Amino acid sequence: MATVLFKSRFYSAYQSEKGRCFFVDIQQKRVKMSFCQLLAFRQKVITMDLDAHFNGDLNRHGIEILTLCNREHLFILDTLEVIDLKMFVQGIFTMSELHTMVTV
Amino acid sequence: MKDLVRQKLSINVDVMDMLNEQIAREAHSSSIYLAMASWCDHSALNNSAHFFYEQAKEEREHMMKIFKFINDNGGMAYSPEVSNITHEYNSLEEVFESALEQEIGITKSIHNIVLKCRKVNDLTTENFLQWFIKEQMEEEQTMRNALDLFELMGTEGIALKLIDERIPGISE
Numbered sequence: 001m002a003t004v005l006f007k008s009r010f011y012s013a014y015q016s017e018k019g020r021c022f023f024v025d026i027q028q029k030r031v032k033m034s035f036c037q038l039l040a041f042r043q044k045v046i047t048m049d050l051d052a053h054f055n056g057d058l059n060r061h062g063i064e065i066l067t068l069c070n071r072e073h074l075f076i077l078d079t080l081e082v083i084d085l086k087m088f089v090q091g092i093f094t095m096s097e098l099h100t101m102v103t104v
Numbered sequence: 105m106k107d108l109v110r111q112k113l114s115i116n117v118d119v120m121d122m123l124n125e126q127i128a129r130e131a132h133s134s135s136i137y138l139a140m141a142s143w144c145d146h147s148a149l150n151n152s153a154h155f156f157y158e159q160a161k162e163e164r165e166h167m168m169k170i171f172k173f174i175n176d177n178g179g180m181a182y183s184p185e186v187s188n189i190t191h192e193y194n195s196l197e198e199v200f201e202s203a204l205e206q207e208i209g210i211t212k213s214i215h216n217i218v219l220k221c222r223k224v225n226d227l228t229t230e231n232f233l234q235w236f237i238k239e240q241m242e243e244e245q246t247m248r249n250a251l252d253l254f255e256l257m258g259t260e261g262i263a264l265k266l267i268d269e270r271i272p273g274i275s276e
Contacts, residue, residue: 015108017106020108020111022108035108035109035112035113035178036112036180039113039117039179039180040180042117043180043182046121093109093117096107096108096109096110097116097117097224
C-alpha cells in the first residue's frame, strides 16, 4: 500500500507503507526510489537550468534529459514538464517538512 | 503515515543544501590558499608558502568534516567543482588581505547556516557548526596578526624578509 505524498499536474509521489521506499510517477512510468535515490532525484531537478530553456543559444530545443536510479530510467522532458517537476520536487519535501512539524 | 524522510535524514533538507554549498566554498578556499602558496614559493617567501600549504590542507579538512557529516546523517554530499582561482598578486600584503577577506566570507556563510538551523529547529547541525564558529574566529585572527606585521614593519627593503620569518608565529 502506498500513501500519496504530493501530486502536481504531471507527476505524483507516494510513500510505501511497508517497503520503506518511495514511488514517483513520471510519464506513465512508476519509478521506485530509496530515500537516497529520492535525494539524488531532487538534486538533479534543482540543478536543471530553467533559464536556459528561454535562451535559444543555451537550450535550443527546450528539452531536458533526466536519468534516474543509476541510469535505470531515462526521461525526456519539455519546458512545461520541467517547470512542473521543479515545483513537484519542492512539494514533496515541503509536505514531509510539514508532516514533521505536525507530529513534533 | 510514518515519516520516512525523518527516519532517513536527521538534518533539515534545506540546511543540507546549504552545507553542500559550504563544501564548495571550503574547496574553493583550499584551492585559493594553494595558489597563494605557489605565489609565495615563487617569490622565495618560504615560510609564507609553508603557511599557505598548511592553510590549504586545513580548508580541505573542514570540507571533509562537513562532507562526512552530511552523509553520516542520511543526506547526500556532493563533490564540488572548483573554478576561478587567481594566481596573480601584487604583494605579500595583498595575499594576506585576500586571505582575510576569504576567511570573513567563510565566517559569514557559516553564520548564515546557523541562523537557518535556528529557523528550522535543526539542532543537530547547529551543534555541529559550533566548532566551525570557533575555528573561523581563530582563522580570522591569524590573518589579522599577519596584516599587523605589515603595519608594524612596512614592506620596504629587508622588512619583507623579516615578515616572512615571523609568519610561523602568527597563529600562536
